[in-house]
Amino acid sequence: MIHGRKHISTQFRIILCILITCCLVGCGAQKKKSSQFEEGDGIIVGFSQIGAESAWRTCNTRSVQEAAVQRGVQLVYDNAEQKQENQIKALRSFIAYQVDVIVFVPIVTGGWDNVLQEAKDAGIPVLVTDRKIDVADPSLYAGFIGTDSLKEGRNAGLFVLNKFKNARERFDDTGEHVNIVELFGTEGSSVALGRAEGFREVLQTHPEFRIIYSESGDFLRSRGYELAVEFLEMHEDIDIIFSHNDGMTLGVIEAMEERGLAPGTDIVIITIDAQQAAIDALREGKVNCVIECNPKTGPEIIKLAERLAAGEKIPRLQYVHEEVFYETDDLSLIEPRGY
Numbered sequence: 001m002i003h004g005r006k007h008i009s010t011q012f013r014i015i016l017c018i019l020i021t022c023c024l025v026g027c028g029a030q031k032k033k034s035s036q037f038e039e040g041d042g043i044i045v046g047f048s049q050i051g052a053e054s055a056w057r058t059c060n061t062r063s064v065q066e067a068a069v070q071r072g073v074q075l076v077y078d079n080a081e082q083k084q085e086n087q088i089k090a091l092r093s094f095i096a097y098q099v100d101v102i103v104f105v106p107i108v109t110g111g112w113d114n115v116l117q118e119a120k121d122a123g124i125p126v127l128v129t130d131r132k133i134d135v136a137d138p139s140l141y142a143g144f145i146g147t148d149s150l151k152e153g154r155n156a157g158l159f160v161l162n163k164f165k166n167a168r169e170r171f172d173d174t175g176e177h178v179n180i181v182e183l184f185g186t187e188g189s190s191v192a193l194g195r196a197e198g199f200r201e202v203l204q205t206h207p208e209f210r211i212i213y214s215e216s217g218d219f220l221r222s223r224g225y226e227l228a229v230e231f232l233e234m235h236e237d238i239d240i241i242f243s244h245n246d247g248m249t250l251g252v253i254e255a256m257e258e259r260g261l262a263p264g265t266d267i268v269i270i271t272i273d274a275q276q277a278a279i280d281a282l283r284e285g286k287v288n289c290v291i292e293c294n295p296k297t298g299p300e301i302i303k304l305a306e307r308l309a310a311g312e313k314i315p316r317l318q319y320v321h322e323e324v325f326y327e328t329d330d331l332s333l334i335e336p337r338g339y
């Protein structure tokens with residue numbers, strides 16, 4: 001049973017179908033005319049992903065696509081290539097196409113009110129995933145499922161406090177600070193904001209720590225490398241690097257090794273995501289703490305989309321399970337990450 005689909009002309013539907021099919025990935029889904037739908041057919045979900053900037057992102061996309069195939073859900077997929085305007089266009093095409101549910105990863109927090117109002121007017125429920133949004137009217141979307149970026153930032157701060165336990169005493173005696181470099185993610189994204197906020201919240205009552213450099217590396221390995229070349233040149237006294245994702249961290253490690261520095265020893269490194277390469281770096285002592293950001297949300301997303309299509313209510317806020325891996329853990333126990 002398909003919910004919320006209204007009559008539109010066959011010609012219009014065919015044109016839209018051709019346009020949207022051009023950007024379909026994964027299931028090879030093709031929109032059928034509503035009159036062709038039979039009992040038991042899968043629902044149609046429009047999924048707007050922000051791009052493929054990191055291994056995390058491609059794993060997240062794959063997870064949604066695979067879950068859709070497993071549940072017999074037709075996924076109309078769009079890759080926005082890191083542009084909010086592309087996402088808005090994709091959302092509008094999903095609305096015109098009258099999908100049953102829209103799922104989207106908002107690249108930034110703001111700027112969604114109008115297009116979500118259009119979805120609401122068309123009777124299409126919206127599920128926000130991975131990154132959060134700020135909208136004036138909370139009823140513009142049904143719910144959020146994803147990671148808790150504030151907690152991720154707090155965990156980074158707590159690791160720092162524990163690792164540099166004696167820093168306060170030294171600071172009180174000598175006035176010497178522990179110097180921190182932060183590489184944050186896409187500007188204006190809820191994950192970059194949450195991670196930065198959580199980290200600062202934990203350290204704010206600890207004057208011995210100071211952030212001496214904070215720049216956006218856009219969650220890209222190449223930017224992480226470029227910024228590392230810059231800050232390593234500017235500062236000789238860096239104690240800690242807090243990088244908001246593994247991609248940027250891998251770029252930092254490369255730049256440090258090129259300069260003859262030992263990552264994880266000369267400078268303490270904290271990273272977020274927990275892709276296999278970061279876990280390998282943790283095992284090699286090149287990274288000191290890996291905070292998991294879980295990309296494998298596809299099965300849960302598709303289940304929620306099915307509930308929404310059936311007209312059910314879903315939880316407003318759902319965080320997925322995430323772990324923290326420390327250098328002091330028994331690292332042989334970490335299962336292969338799969339990405």
Ligand code: AHR
Pocket residue numbers: 053054055056057130131191219244245246247272273293
């Ligand atoms: O929104 C999640 C973040 O986006 C991940 O930490 C990062 O790797 C990705 O690109």
